[in-house]
Amino acid sequence: MESYWDGPEGQECPRRTWLTTRLGAAAGLVASAYRIVLLQPSSALAALQMAATDSVTMATLGAVFGVTTCLSAQIREEPEDPLNYFIGGCATGAVLGARAHSYMTGTTACLGFGVTAALMKIGKKEGWRLTGPPKL
Numbered sequence: 001m002e003s004y005w006d007g008p009e010g011q012e013c014p015r016r017t018w019l020t021t022r023l024g025a026a027a028g029l030v031a032s033a034y035r036i037v038l039l040q041p042s043s044a045l046a047a048l049q050m051a052a053t054d055s056v057t058m059a060t061l062g063a064v065f066g067v068t069t070c071l072s073a074q075i076r077e078e079p080e081d082p083l084n085y086f087i088g089g090c091a092t093g094a095v096l097g098a099r100a101h102s103y104m105t106g107t108t109a110c111l112g113f114g115v116t117a118a119l120m121k122i123g124k125k126e127g128w129r130l131t132g133p134p135k136l
Contacts, residue, residue: 005124009080010073017066024062028055057099065092065117085121089113 004019032054041047069088073079090110097106122128129135 009084010070011079013067013070013074016070017063020062020066021059022062024065025055025059027062028058031058057096061092061095064095065089065113068092069117080125082118082121082125085117086114089115089117 004016029051032051035054036047036050039050041050065088068091069084072084072087073081076084078084090113093109093111093113094106096109096113097103100106127135
């Protein structure tokens with residue numbers, strides 16, 4: 001995922017979108033594997049359908065995030081602003097709400113994904129680390 005951060009924001013939108021789409025599809029495959037193990041579908045066809053649905057949904061969410069973040073950076077002409085990531089996360093949450101046919105799910109996901117994505121961008125800019133020894 002490190003190659004996503006290579007280059008300035010708001011440029012190379014197709015490459016960035018492809019990277020987020022692949023990440024979403026991979027996350028969907030992992031999540032569907034856990035779901036299949038825990039819920040035990042009635043047939044192999046049902047398991048395959050579950051895996052395909054989950055993977056396509058997550059890939060779509062990744063693509064929406066990548067496109068929205070990149071286009072927001074271009075339109076707003078502020079490529080390093082964390083608000084671009086909030087907008088991308090919020091658009092992703094809105095798509096998830098539309099998929100679930102629920103305004104509440106969309107609103108909650110919009111806020112959750114938006115804040116998480118903005119914090120991720122802020123952390124990347126300021127050098128926050130999740131693992132390893134602290135920088136002194």
